[in-house]
Amino acid sequence: RLGYNYRMDEMSAALGLSQLKNIKFLIRKRRELAGWYTKALAPLSHLVTVPKTARKATNTWFVYVIALKNAKLGRDALIEKLKKRGVHTRPYLPSIHLFKFYRSLGYKKDACPVSVATSKRTLALPFYIGLTKRDVACIAKILKDTMTNAI
Numbered sequence: 001r002l003g004y005n006y007r008m009d010e011m012s013a014a015l016g017l018s019q020l021k022n023i024k025f026l027i028r029k030r031r032e033l034a035g036w037y038t039k040a041l042a043p044l045s046h047l048v049t050v051p052k053t054a055r056k057a058t059n060t061w062f063v064y065v066i067a068l069k070n071a072k073l074g075r076d077a078l079i080e081k082l083k084k085r086g087v088h089t090r091p092y093l094p095s096i097h098l099f100k101f102y103r104s105l106g107y108k109k110d111a112c113p114v115s116v117a118t119s120k121r122t123l124a125l126p127f128y129i130g131l132t133k134r135d136v137a138c139i140a141k142i143l144k145d146t147m148t149n150a151i
């Protein structure tokens with residue numbers, strides 16, 4: 001037991017069922033969007049690490065997370081600077097051993113230092129099927145400009 005209620009209410013179930021009709025389209029669009037991000041962020045490989053899909057694997061992409069390589073500008077500061085320029089990102093993912101439930105099981109703050117360090121440098125970029133290739137290029141440019149000006 002992890003302390004969560006995973007039962008779906010009727011409205012969520014109805015919405016989920018209606019989306020199944022579009023699942024192939026949604027997955028195709030998300031893969032396309034992830035491809036645009038990967039290509040647009042390739043010139044920034046000295047600043048960020050992009051997600052990679054393992055060989056012989058597929059990804060349905062519910063989120064696109066990058067990891068910062070630039071230690072001079074922290075994730076939270078970058079999120080704020082991007083927000084001021086109209087790009088809304090979010091931290092991703094917190095270290096779960098720091099959640100209240102896991103702390104109650106005896107996990108200490110310093111139990112998973114790699115997880116904490118990784119969490120402090122990862123963020124999720126805007127990711128929804130309404131984004132265009134031009135939007136992604138604009139986000140990549142703003143990210144590059146913001147990170148480059150911080151160095």
